[in-house]
Amino acid sequence: MKIINIDKTKNFFSYGLKCSYLFPEELISNPPLGAMRAIVKPNQASIIHNHHETEIFYIIKGKGIVESNSIQYSVSEGDLIHFSAFSDHTITNLSNNEPLEFLTFWWENHDEINYKLNELDIIIGKNILVTATPQTPNGDLHLGHIAGPYLGADIYSRFMRFQGNNTYFLSGSDVNQTYVLTKSKQKNIIPLELVETNTNCIKSTLKKSLITYDAFYNPFEIGDYNQEIQKFFLELYNDGCLIIKKNLEYFDSDKNLHEAYISGTVKDE
Incomplete structure (x- = not known):
């Protein structure tokens, strides 16, 4: 007692x-x-x-x-x-x-x-593709990343496999981001080196979090990646699926200012 x-x-x-x-x-x-x-x-x-x-x-x-x-x-x-x-x-x-x-x-x-x-309309015996937003390799993952798309995708993939589905979970490293260029400039290293270091950190963090995937893509490791992407969008444009529009953008000297290239505050009216 x-x-x-x-x-x-x-x-x-x-x-x-x-x-x-x-x-x-x-x-x-x-x-x-x-x-x-x-x-x-x-x-x-x-x-x-x-x-x-x-x-x-x-x-x-x-x-x-x-x-x-x-x-x-x-x-x-x-x-x-x-x-x-x-x-x-x-x-x-x-x-x-x-x-x-x-x-x-x-x-x-x-x-x-x-x-x-058993009351749910659960998919069984299907081919299911699960994707999670590719990580930007300007740094390692933080808790918000883990608790967001990657843990959710991992849980969903595991559940779908448990239900007897052929599930394929993929993600990757989003190397073509302005945040990579600005971070590499801050660190005074070439973007390729930054991408390689942080992609390895990201994969290690996912592994330590027990988040498993079937494929993790790094465009720098795919020789014709850029050419294939350009070909894909060009075919969409030629088929009339995409149209060209003019739009005003901030511009400074030699580049358009967007994403990591521009920052500021909103003035209260």
């Missing part, structure tokens, strides 16, 4: 609510389900969310509105609310001055998860 007192000062925010864990690590290191106490401030609501776990709310104080999949329910002290896997849900405190407090418990119900997935 073990008894501990929960430190009420060890709070954190989740989905816009002040929360505290009911199963701290010093009590149990690997609990069979998640549990925490949450507080909704007067006239506030939790951020609507959706996850694969089954979840139960137990209202211990106050009254409010629970919304799930666009249907609203009034709740008050003593109510138990069940949310199935993958259901949108949020809770709102109706009081002007009293907090709404509840306990929440969540766990993975594999039967329910499989049932919900």
Whole structure:
């Protein structure tokens, strides 16, 4: 038997609510389900969310509105609310001055998860091409890059393969960017050297993040890349798919000013 007192000062925010864990690590290191106490401030609501776990709310104080999949329910002290896997849900405190407090418990119900997935129109046995925006090799990746297109593409690719699809995930290094030229000038090195160094850093960071791809293209390693791209767009133009338009652009001495070549501030009117 073990008894501990929960430190009420060890709070954190989740989905816009002040929360505290009911199963701290010093009590149990690997609990069979998640549990925490949450507080909704007067006239506030939790951020609507959706996850694969089954979840139960137990209202211990106050009254409010629970919304799930666009249907609203009034709740008050003593109510138990069940949310199935993958259901949108949020809770709102109706009081002007009293907090709404509840306990929440969540766990993975594999039967329910499989049932919900079987309801989806999942593609099976198809050829799927997944692309993620090529990285500009003017530096290494930061957390925003990882959490953005690359992690999302990796998760989607893995899921599609898990469903039995022939999935091909590719990305690459976007070497033809003005940001490469300006950064190489700042560092006083040739663009090719900058591209090679940062492309290797980018590939290493993706590997450390366990993000895997089937192909990673570097145009500098493809001998006729520029000629093929020019040929592609010329064919589109000759077929009438592209038209030439005149447009005003900033210009200085020997180059058009766009992307990394131009900066400034917007003046408030």
